[in-house]
Amino acid sequence: MHTLPSTLARHVLEAAPDAMLLVDAAGMVRHANGQVSVLFGYTYEEIVGQRVEALLPERFRARHQAHRRHFHDNVRVRPMGAGLELFGRRRDGSEFPVEISLSPIAENGQLLVAAAIRDITEHKRVEAELIEARRAADAAREAADRASQGKSRFLATASHDLRQPLQTLALLNGALRRRLGSAVAGEVLAQQEQSIGAMSRLLNALLDISKLESGAIQPEPADFTVATLFEELRHEFATSAAAKGLKFDIEPCNDRAHCDPALVGQILRNLVSNAIKYTREGWVRLRCLHEGALIRIEVLDTGIGIPAGQLPHIYEEFFQVTEPSSRARDGYGLGLTIVQRLVRLLDLTLDVHSEVGRGSSFSFQLPAGAAQRVPQPVSATHAPAGSVRHDRARVLLVEDEPAVRDATRMLLEVEEYHVTAVGSLGEALQAARDAGSVDVLITDYHLRGESGLEVIGALRRVLGSSLRAVLMTGDTSSAVKGLPADLNLRVLSKPVDAEVLLQLLDTLLASSAAEAAHTHAAGRGAAHSLAIVSAPGSRR
Ligand code: ADP
Numbered sequence: 001m002h003t004l005p006s007t008l009a010r011h012v013l014e015a016a017p018d019a020m021l022l023v024d025a026a027g028m029v030r031h032a033n034g035q036v037s038v039l040f041g042y043t044y045e046e047i048v049g050q051r052v053e054a055l056l057p058e059r060f061r062a063r064h065q066a067h068r069r070h071f072h073d074n075v076r077v078r079p080m081g082a083g084l085e086l087f088g089r090r091r092d093g094s095e096f097p098v099e100i101s102l103s104p105i106a107e108n109g110q111l112l113v114a115a116a117i118r119d120i121t122e123h124k125r126v127e128a129e130l131i132e133a134r135r136a137a138d139a140a141r142e143a144a145d146r147a148s149q150g151k152s153r154f155l156a157t158a159s160h161d162l163r164q165p166l167q168t169l170a171l172l173n174g175a176l177r178r179r180l181g182s183a184v185a186g187e188v189l190a191q192q193e194q195s196i197g198a199m200s201r202l203l204n205a206l207l208d209i210s211k212l213e214s215g216a217i218q219p220e221p222a223d224f225t226v227a228t229l230f231e232e233l234r235h236e237f238a239t240s241a242a243a244k245g246l247k248f249d250i251e252p253c254n255d256r257a258h259c260d261p262a263l264v265g266q267i268l269r270n271l272v273s274n275a276i277k278y279t280r281e282g283w284v285r286l287r288c289l290h291e292g293a294l295i296r297i298e299v300l301d302t303g304i305g306i307p308a309g310q311l312p313h314i315y316e317e318f319f320q321v322t323e324p325s326s327r328a329r330d331g332y333g334l335g336l337t338i339v340q341r342l343v344r345l346l347d348l349t350l351d352v353h354s355e356v357g358r359g360s361s362f363s364f365q366l367p368a369g370a371a372q373r374v375p376q377p378v379s380a381t382h383a384p385a386g387s388v389r390h391d392r393a394r395v396l397l398v399e400d401e402p403a404v405r406d407a408t409r410m411l412l413e414v415e416e417y418h419v420t421a422v423g424s425l426g427e428a429l430q431a432a433r434d435a436g437s438v439d440v441l442i443t444d445y446h447l448r449g450e451s452g453l454e455v456i457g458a459l460r461r462v463l464g465s466s467l468r469a470v471l472m473t474g475d476t477s478s479a480v481k482g483l484p485a486d487l488n489l490r491v492l493s494k495p496v497d498a499e500v501l502l503q504l505l506d507t508l509l510a511s512s513a514a515e516a517a518h519t520h521a522a523g524r525g526a527a528h529s530l531a532i533v534s535a536p537g538s539r540r
Helices: 007-015 034-040 058-073 121-179 183-213 226-243 261-277 308-313 335-345 402-414 425-435 452-463 476-480 498-510 513-523
Strands: 019-023 029-032 086-089 095-107 110-119 222-225 247-250 256-259 283-291 294-301 351-355 359-367 394-398 418-422 440-444 468-473 489-493
Touching: 019 034, 034 086, 034 110, 058 110, 095 121, 121 183, 121 402, 121 498, 183 335, 222 226, 222 261, 226 247, 226 261, 226 283, 256 261, 256 359, 261 283, 261 294, 261 335, 261 359, 308 351, 394 402, 394 425, 394 452, 402 418, 402 498, 418 425, 425 452, 440 452, 440 498, 452 468, 468 498, 489 498
Parallel strands: 247 283, 394 418, 394 440, 440 468, 468 489
Antiparallel strands: 019 029, 019 110, 086 095, 095 110, 222 256, 283 294, 294 359, 351 359
16 A cells, blocks of 8 residues: 655645655655656656656666665665766656755655755756866966966076176177277277176066076075165165266164065165166165064155056066167166065065155065174184285186186286186186185186085185185075175176176275275175175166
8 A cells, every 4th residue: 555645745845846756665656746747757647656766777777776775774864875976867768967865754654765856967067167167277377387487497598598698798898998999999899888788687687587487586584784785785886876966875774674685685776776767866865764563674766756657567577667768778677577576575565655756765664683693703814815916916717608707817818917717616726726826716606516605615725715706696695695704705796797897806906904894894794795796787
């Protein structure tokens, strides 16, 4: 005898949004609501009294019987076939994906199973679309990443490979300028020098961007004295500010900040360089303000200002408010792009205020650093060597790029230095032994197989610890990390400007104890406070 659900139960089953079946222990359908007919295409009469397996694709029927028996032995509410893909079969033989939940019901002393069946075709379609969309997005992102990595690699390689010939050209140009007497030739070379300078600046900016894009630059936060950084900037920019008749005003600052000093320096170099570039008269000011636990560093100018409408665009690559007219451009619209990337890398916020005709201010806040340690006295081994006249000076040059080596040698020989030029530490040691004494060592930082610091260390062990040395590097921040304050060492940023190199050698060789002590006072306590010299207008 068939056991039918009560009237109330039937009403409940009819109201359910899912197809509902009542199935007995033998697998016979005892009741089906209207949704079953809608879903499977059978009338009530056709389905009731049939085995429930009639609603399944044939390939699942045998297995389903076994599952059904198992369910009756372990009765509880649960979804059916958890983790499996379930399918229903319509009267016309077509299949569709379903979700089924099972609940035991006791009816008139018999155990029935209520099965709620939901057609999940739409759900599956949306899910498949989502998976496809996600896959497409992943593929697009991977393609974009690959393209971006490819672009960065291309930029890095191209910039790096351009650097050597450009450096050679700059040095040769410097040498030639000093050889030629004629005014016309001098003018040609001066123009050429301007173009080389412009190319170098672009190359530097591209290299900076590619390094930042590739993630090669990782911040190394440390406590540092803001005034020391300001002093470096004074050294670097005093001449170019004075050449434009601008006052370069650096306010006293006793604060210490906690951040990566080399990267903060790179931000400030770009901002100060812009302030000088875009100011016709008045002043450029650097100052720091204590704001609670933070130190605000500001670069202010009385320059041409930036129209409010243009402010949102100044960080875009190659954006310039006005097109430069000069042939030897001193800007490419990359400085603030670099600043913005550095600011993001250091997790800082750049604040900009500008008024056309009145000036601009660029500022950011740094966490304050711990109070300063007592500076160490100058070590006796680093005392400055006695002064040497440069026209008799013996220079040992260590550079592994033959073209750059030859060009540097030629430049120095024009100035009557006695130059021994070699390509490695081994050759340098041999040359030092042969020569017996050397007045100044000039070495590249990145040599094949060894670093310029190793070269300096090894030669000082042979020639004495007060050997004057110049370290030339395109990567100032890593080169100076860990360097002790050293009166007889100068770090020269690449690309090396012929005039700057010659001037530096002059002062290094002529340096008296008093002058050296002054340099040291400005820079003691922090490794990066070594006298770092870069070409005027260089952004490194
Ligand atoms: P550029 O290399 O041309 O200086 P930047 O990316 O450094 O490029 O700056 C983008 C533009 O923002 C500049 O071309 C200039 O028009 C404007 N700008 C930047 N700094 C200043 C400033 N201190 N005063 C006026 N304009 C500025």
